[in-house]
Amino acid sequence: MKLNGVRAVLFDLDGTFADTAPDLGRALNRMRSERSLAPLPIETLRARASSGARGLLKAGFDVTPESEGYEVLRARFLELYEENLCIDTRVFDGIQALLDAIVARGLRWGIVTNKAKRYTEPLLRTLGVDGLTACIVSGDSTPHIKPHPASLLRAAELLSLPPADCLYIGDDLRDIQAARAAGMRFAAAGWGYLGEGGDPRAWGADAVLSGPGEILDLLT
Numbered sequence: 001m002k003l004n005g006v007r008a009v010l011f012d013l014d015g016t017f018a019d020t021a022p023d024l025g026r027a028l029n030r031m032r033s034e035r036s037l038a039p040l041p042i043e044t045l046r047a048r049a050s051s052g053a054r055g056l057l058k059a060g061f062d063v064t065p066e067s068e069g070y071e072v073l074r075a076r077f078l079e080l081y082e083e084n085l086c087i088d089t090r091v092f093d094g095i096q097a098l099l100d101a102i103v104a105r106g107l108r109w110g111i112v113t114n115k116a117k118r119y120t121e122p123l124l125r126t127l128g129v130d131g132l133t134a135c136i137v138s139g140d141s142t143p144h145i146k147p148h149p150a151s152l153l154r155a156a157e158l159l160s161l162p163p164a165d166c167l168y169i170g171d172d173l174r175d176i177q178a179a180r181a182a183g184m185r186f187a188a189a190g191w192g193y194l195g196e197g198g199d200p201r202a203w204g205a206d207a208v209l210s211g212p213g214e215i216l217d218l219l220t
Helices: 021-034 042-046 049-061 070-083 095-104 117-127 150-159 173-182 214-218
Strands: 008-011 108-112 135-137 166-170 185-189 207-209
Touching (some): 008 150, 021 042, 042 049, 070 117, 095 108, 095 214, 108 150, 117 135, 135 150, 150 166, 150 173, 166 173, 166 214, 207 214
Parallel strands (some): 008 108, 108 135, 166 185
């Protein structure tokens, strides 16, 4: 399958571009330790990592945003995460080679994430890719986060491209919901966390990919 006319590739961050679960999980387990609770295995937490603080606090403390005391827990989690933002976080295998190939084809790439700027920008800087992106749109770059299309539409605006000329890669149901609402093509990152939304083959994506290199097969 080929997607004609794609001129830019946009990536979700957590669980698509980078494996951030180890550092997110460390912050959660530090909170559990503070409360004399045993740590949870990172693999247990990985599926929740795409949902950020909300998903991890549910896994670690069985609380939701509606729970009493949730905001206090969330603030402490984010404080601990920011202290050790990029210790074990790495881009997924195959991503760097993919970026090189995208650029070699004369295309551009960027990041669109629900993670706030205060975490996104230093994280990408530490990973050494912040100066290579054509755009970075964080969760607080627009008034709404995914599944609202605002952040993807902002990325297209920054690229001076119609949304239809962009391919968005993500690992969560809300990623495809945002892409479809924005009028973008979408491919599911089968290597990602896939924590919410069930089987990505049921999402109606343009493609479900088992590895980053397969993205190139979509592009004409």
